[in-house]
Amino acid sequence: MRKYTKDHEWALVEDDIAMVGISEHAVEELGDITFIEAPEIGATLSKGDSAGFVESVKAASDIYAPLSGEVTEVNTRLENEPETVNTEPLGEGWIYKMKLSDIGELDDLMSEEDYQKFLSTL
Numbered sequence: 001m002r003k004y005t006k007d008h009e010w011a012l013v014e015d016d017i018a019m020v021g022i023s024e025h026a027v028e029e030l031g032d033i034t035f036i037e038a039p040e041i042g043a044t045l046s047k048g049d050s051a052g053f054v055e056s057v058k059a060a061s062d063i064y065a066p067l068s069g070e071v072t073e074v075n076t077r078l079e080n081e082p083e084t085v086n087t088e089p090l091g092e093g094w095i096y097k098m099k100l101s102d103i104g105e106l107d108d109l110m111s112e113e114d115y116q117k118f119l120s121t122l
Contacts, residue, residue, distance in 0.1 A: 001013075001111070001112075002090070002112060003066070003106060003109035003110060003111065004023060004066075004109060004110045004111075004112070004114075004115035004118075005064065005066045005109060005110070006110075006118065007064045007066075008022055008023040008025055008026035008029075009021070009022055009023070009026075009063060009064055009065075009066045010022070010023055010066070010090065011066045011067055011106075011109065012094075013067075013100070013103075013106060016099055016100045016103060017072065017097055017098070017099055017100070018066070018067055018069065018097065018098050018100055019094045019096075019097050020051075020063075020065070020066060020067075020094065020095055020096050020097070020098065021085070021089055021090065021093055021094040021095050022054065022063065022085065022089055022093075022095070023089065023090075023115070024089050024090065025119055026054075026061070026089070027085060027086055027089045029058075029059075030054060030056040030058055030059060030061060031056045031057050031058040031059075032056055032057045032083065032086060033054055033055070033056045033082045033083060033085045033086050034055050034056055034057060034082060034083075035054070035055040035082055036052065036053075036054050036055075036063075036079075036082045036085065036095060037052040037053050037054075038051075038052045038063075038071075038074040038075065038078065038095050038096045039051045039052050039065075039071045039074070039096055040071065040074075041071050041072065041073065041074060042070065042071060043070070043071045044069070044070050044071075044101075045065035045068060045069065045070075045071065045098065046065065046068045047065055047066065047067050047068045047102075047105050047108075048064055048065060049064065049065045050062045050063070050064060050065075051063045051064060051065045051071075051095075051096070052095065052096075054085070063095060065098075066109060067098065067100055067102070067105045067106065067109075068100065068101045068102050068105060069098040069099050069100040069101045069102075070098060070099050070101070071096050071097070071098050072097050072098060072099050073096065073097040074095070074096045074097075075092075075093075075094050075095055075096065077092070078093070078095065
C-alpha cells in the first residue's frame with residue numbers, strides 16, 4: 001500500500017524496504033523536471049530530513065524522507081532521464097529505496113484516500 005506525506009512524497013513499503021518518490025500532485029505543481037538529486041547510498045535519514053531535491057522549469061524543491069532508515073538504492077535512470085518522474089511518478093520515476101529503521105512511522109503517513117482529501121483542502 002502506497003502512503004503519502006503532506007510534503008507530497010510517497011512510500012511504497014514491502015517488508016522493511018520502502019520505495020520513495022514524489023506524488024503526481026507534486027509533479028503537476030513542479031512542471032517539467034530537469035534534474036533530480038537523490039540521497040547517497042548508505043545515507044541514514046530520519047523522517048523529515050531533506051533527502052535530495054528536484055529541479056524543474058518552474059522551481060526547485062527539496063525531497064523529504066517520509067520515513068527513517070538507510071538508503072539502499074537510488075534510481076540511476078533518473079540521472080540521464082529525470083523526465084521519467086513526469087511520465088511515471090508512481091512507477092519507474094521512483095527516486096530511492098531505503099531499509100526502514102522504524103516501521104511504526106508508517107502510521108503517521110496518509111493513505112491514498114486521505115491524501116486525496118488533503119489535496120482538496122489546498
